[in-house]
Amino acid sequence: MKDLSFIIVNYNTKIITSDCIESINKNKTLANFNYEIIVVDNNSSDSSLEYFQKQNFDNVKLIKNEANKGFGQANNIGAINSDGKYLVLLNSDTIVxxxxxxxxxxxxxxxxSIGxxxxxxxxxxxxxxxxxxxxPSLRNDTKLNLLFWNYNFVKKFRYKKYKDRGVFKTDWVSGCFMIMRKSDYQSVNGFDENIFMYAEDVDLCLRLFKNKKYSYIHDHTFIYHLHGKSGDKKNIKLSQLLKRKENYYYVIKKNELFGSSKLFLIKLTYLINSLVVVAGKKFKSKIN
Structure with missing residues (x-):
């Protein structure tokens, strides 16, 4: 058995995925670990697999899906084919x-207790x-949607005087970087394969939470997430934003977090948020 299995899902992102792979193999803190890097390709059309094979990366196992299985299912396929005690799930656009x-x-x-x-x-x-x-909650989502709590221009103020805290508990963490025991991942059957992309990380952490396996952050170390490099965020449409959120609502209903009236209010706040975002992008494009 290996110590660590890094799992990276690739879909037409061969260059940034290669950068991610190289960043793993360059990491000096992995010197005493026996690790593998599993790249699961979701039927890319950019000759990704051929490119990776030519690069001849160390420690890499390539898996080709015959169709685009989505983020969650591709990670599950990687986990099934892994040999590590711990899984390290990485977005292709991360540097570690x-x-x-x-x-x-x-x-x-x-x-x-760390899930x-x-x-x-x-x-x-x-x-x-x-x-x-x-x-998800009415209070939290109202803050996120109407106060733009998770947008960069707000986070500049939120984290302006941030001081490291060490290890601390949080509700859920981004799927761009997750470390967990393979046994814990298996105990909840991995990601929900009904979710193609977006909100699968919320759902996974919720299901682990119900098993008394909690999400933690250790802020004495970090990764870089080149947010948006693995997906096109330019010229985003209102319909795209609303569709992207459907999986989030699915997670709320599936896990029975609260009733339909609160969910309706959350959807309303997100609609307002999306209208402002789209209008802002249109205005920005005009003045540029």
């Missing part, structure tokens, strides 16, 4: 060469992107 994996693995190995462990997620300009999130 400076991440202290020795610190993270030592932390999770000593605390069986998922993540780190400080940084933007490429070293500003904080995320430090975990709260489960």
């Amino acid at each position: 060469d400076q991440t202290n994996f020795a610190l993270l693995i030592n932390t999770i190995s000593k605390n069986m 998922v462990l993540s780190a400080k997620i940084l933007n490429d300009n070293d500003t904080i992107q995320s430090l975990g999130f709260n489960f």
Whole structure:
């Protein structure tokens, strides 16, 4: 058995996926770990697999899906084919060469209540992107949608005087970087394959939470998440934003977090948020 299995889902992102792979193999804190890197390709049309084979990366196992299975199912396929005690789920647009994996693995190995462990997620300009999130609720979603709580212009103020806290609990962590025991991942059957993309991380953390396996952050180390590089965020349409949120509502209903009246209000706040975002992008494009 290997110590770690890194799982990366690739879909037409061969260059940034290659950068992610290289950042793993460059990481000095992995020197004492026996690890593998599993790249699950979702039927890319950019000759990704041929490119990876030519690069001849160390420690890499390639898996080709015959169709685009989505993020969650592709990760599940990677997990099934993994041989590590711990799974490290990574977005293709992450860089981890400076991440202290020795610190993270030592932390999770000593605390069986940790279901998922993540780190400080940084933007490429070293500003904080995320430090975990709260489960869906009317109060939390109103703050997110009407106060734009998770937007960069607000986070500049939120995290302006942030001081590291070490290890702390949060409700859920981004699927861009998750470390967990393979046994815990298997105990909840991995990601919900009914979710093609978006909100599968919320759902996974919720199901682990119900098993008394909690999400934690260790902010004494970090990763870079080049947010948006693995997906097109330009010229986003209102219909796209609303459709993207459908899986989030599915997770709320599935886990019976609250009733239909609160869900309606949350949908209303998100509609207002989306209208403002689309209008803002249109205005920005005109003045540019």
